[in-house]
Amino acid sequence: MNSSQPPTPESPASRDTDAARTAAKGRPTRSRKEAEAARRRPLVVSDRKEARRRDRERSRTRQMEAQQALVTGDEAKMPLQHRGPERRRVRDLVDTRHNVAEYFFPVALVFMIVALVLPLIDQSLYLAMSTLLIALLWGGIAICVIDAFFLRRRLRAALTEEFGEVKRGLVGYGIMRAIQIRRFRLPKPQVKHGGAPVEPKKSRAKR
Template sequence: MIFRKSEPPQSPEPEPQSARPGSKGRPTRSRKEAEAARRRPLVVDDRKEARRRDRERANRERMESQQALMTGDEKKMPLQHRGPERRFVRDVVDARRNIAEFFFPIALIFMLVALVLPLIRPELTTLLSTGMIIILWGGIAVCVVDSLFLRKRLRRLLSEKFGDVQRGLVGYGIMRAIQIRRFRLPRPQIKHGEMPR
């Protein structure tokens, strides 16, 4: 009589558990695996490739900041143009008509005339040079007076809106006022005569 071992009854295969809500659906990796994935060499093997990547990244950042200066997107602007105070200063300057922005193109035209006219009419050289000096120094004096009025106005408006006036903000506004409106960066976001926000 041969006795056979009775095989234990086979249990049904466990059903795959459905992932519970909010879970990752995979096991958490060990600390050793996470550190190995994060580890990068301090000095890369291919230096040319690293330089090329750095150059591309710098070019991309420069293009983004240039685009931001055109569109007024403050998140990507260079640091010297960011912040509500600087935006307010830009708006105050762009809302008024500044004498310097008109004077400098006119002064440039006068200088070109002063260079060319003596070649055509040499007898007018003395008269022309005297007139040019008077016009240029007079224009510069008017621009300085206008800048003093702008300085006083910026200080008053900034202290009303933000309290203490941050160092450099007034100078930032005066430098912007000297530039021709069309060539200002960041581009003006406000029209002449419009009240700054």
């Protein structure tokens, strides 16, 4: 005698219930295996153009933050070549003193403009003043070199005293900063001439 029972046919009510669930969601219910596979699928951007666009936006944001940090003095977001206590100390040492080069180069620019314009106005006057202009330019360059020599000695002495050594590139970093006009230096000076800290600019009160 066969004890196995024939399979019970699916009732119409059960079929109607499954059909109603599928119609309500708009799609058939996923199996457990399909759901687990979907969770393991990596979340990546398949569109390469979209990925490149996002990379450009992130890069632009980082550049804007770094540029703003050069103005505000936020060292954590500055470019790598300006970070570190040694470089901050070099900047402060340069910014506290009156460097000859920061005054000479604007004057030299005026001399060059005069040398270009003067022949168009008066050739004889240009011939008479050309020797004087050349002497002033070379004399100014010589004074800048001497001043840079004294700055180099001061930087090396201060860095050796505070940090025990002078890392490569620090002295050149300071001399290049000394050549620049003060208002155009980046990062912005955090000390005034003489060593007093620069006061943060106060926003104007709204009228």
